[in-house]
Amino acid sequence: MAAPMENFELLKKIEIKSAANLLHRLVDGTCHRPRPSYDEFSKVWSLQDWWTLTDAYTDLFKEAVKNTWTKDMLLENLEGLDADYKSVIFDVIDSRRADIRGQLLCDSHAISQANMTDFDWKLKLVMSSDKISSVQEPVLALDMEVQTTDGRKTVSVELNKEQLSNMINSLEGANKALVQLKS
Structure with missing residues (x-):
């Protein structure tokens, strides 16, 4: 205390x-x-x-x-x-x-007035970039429909494997905290 x-x-x-x-x-x-x-x-x-x-x-x-x-x-x-x-x-x-x-x-x-209402995802394979001729890295393209007080808007992000893992871990942590508060 x-x-x-x-x-x-x-x-x-x-x-x-x-x-x-x-x-x-x-x-x-x-x-x-x-x-x-x-x-x-x-x-x-x-x-x-x-x-x-x-x-x-x-x-x-x-x-x-x-x-x-x-x-x-x-x-x-x-x-x-x-x-x-x-x-x-x-x-x-x-x-x-x-x-x-x-x-x-x-x-x-009340911290956030935005709520995700829908999402769509696609898995892409990046073959090369302007600096590297051969990348071959998987990338997740995530489109989220978010309802705010100002209306609906679409938020699009691309996540590599590490970023996706971090996002999943953050969401699991948030879910655990929510479950603990509800019990």
């Missing part, structure tokens, strides 16, 4: 019930709903402490859900915090796991 323990201990400045409410509202903020404002807590934390606290817990929620932490893994990352607060934090993450996961998926999907 990247956040130092002191960042999590800032939560101890409020009672357990208030902490649970605050954490649920921070999850709401993570899910692009209204989040708690500093004005409500200005008597408890300085502005810098407020930013530190909200960032630490928002990052914790995302990490715990993204990496499917078990209760033991979460508690290990909160070592040094009182058991009551650990329990509240786990309960919030456990009860809101689906909301956080859904938002993480939406945020990932």
Whole structure:
């Protein structure tokens, strides 16, 4: 966990019930709903402490859900915090796991508004070039139909054996990440 323990201990400045409410509202903020404002807590934390606290817990929620932490893994990352607060934090993450996961998926999907709708491929054999009289290298010609917010367009690429292998490995990695996020 990247956040130092002191960042999590800032939560101890409020009672357990208030902490649970605050954490649920921070999850709401993570899910692009209204989040708690500093004005409500200005008597408890300085502005810098407020930013530190909200960032630490928002990052914790995302990490715990993204990496499917078990209760033991979460508690290990909160070592040094009182058991009551650990329990509240786990309960919030456990009860809101689906909301956080859904938002993480939406945020990932929003990175690109383009979707491939169709593709066509041809295998070509390059016999020679202007510099070499005999090449005989296979090349894949790939035409992809891409739907964007501006409409459809065709993207054409030619890939040699190494480039094709790298592309396949990248797509397999992306698929694994997607499957992991969905589970």
